[in-house]
Amino acid sequence: MSAVLQxxxxxRVFPSPSGDVVAVRDAELSVRAGELVVLAGRSGAGKTTLLTMLGGLDRPTxxxxxxxxxxxxxxxxxxxxLRGARIASIFQTSGLIPVLSAAENVEVPLRIRRVAPAERDRRVADALRDVGLAEHARQRPGELSGGQQQRVGIARALVMAPGILLADEPTAQLDSETGAQIMELIARLxxxxxxxxxxxxxxxxxxARADRVLELHDGVLRDRLG
Incomplete structure (x- = not known):
């Protein structure tokens, strides 16, 4: 199967008065449809920089x-x-709009793409069901737990059926049990x-939930063995 993302x-090099900072160096990767790749590495290793380039939010050097x-x-x-049609992102925080309900938050990208109302309703209902929040559709973010808010964020990211999903530390703000549930949910979907x-x-x-693990170390991307 050919790669969807390469x-x-x-x-990516960031100039500074004390000398250039190489955030990512000659990275090579290829991801196929249906493949979950975990990008590992300590904080500051260049993971976010790599994701922003892959998502078209930053231009490589x-x-x-x-x-x-x-x-x-x-x-x-x-x-x-291309980003609107094919790429979705999940971040450390859900980034939900506080005054909107869970369903209305999930609906935002569908409205931007001018999807017909009946189709919007169907997709939102399906997305909330997929993340286990069908009964919380009318609740606002402040009425949901952190894990539930992140589930709404996942539903919003996936409601347009993107071909590519980029997630930057999606469990960083969650406790270990909730984080594990979120990762299992992402892997399943x-x-x-x-x-x-x-x-x-x-x-x-x-x-452990990935099909493949890549590791960034001082900007250098490599396969993790074992």
């Missing part, structure tokens, strides 16, 4: 990112449209939906 010789074969740096590529996913985490226990 990085070729990807590097050198190298390139391919999404479904399209080069994000190519002038002919509509990166914003990725495999069921055939999504290509990269989940950045410094928690070694999370690697």
């Amino acid at each position: 990085a070729e010789a990807l590097s 050198s190298g390139r990112v391919l999404v479904d074969g399209a080069d994000l740096a190519d002038a002919s590529t509509d990166v914003a449209a 990725v495999h069921e939906n055939g999504t290509a996913a990269i989940v950045a985490t410094h928690d070694a226990a999370m690697a």
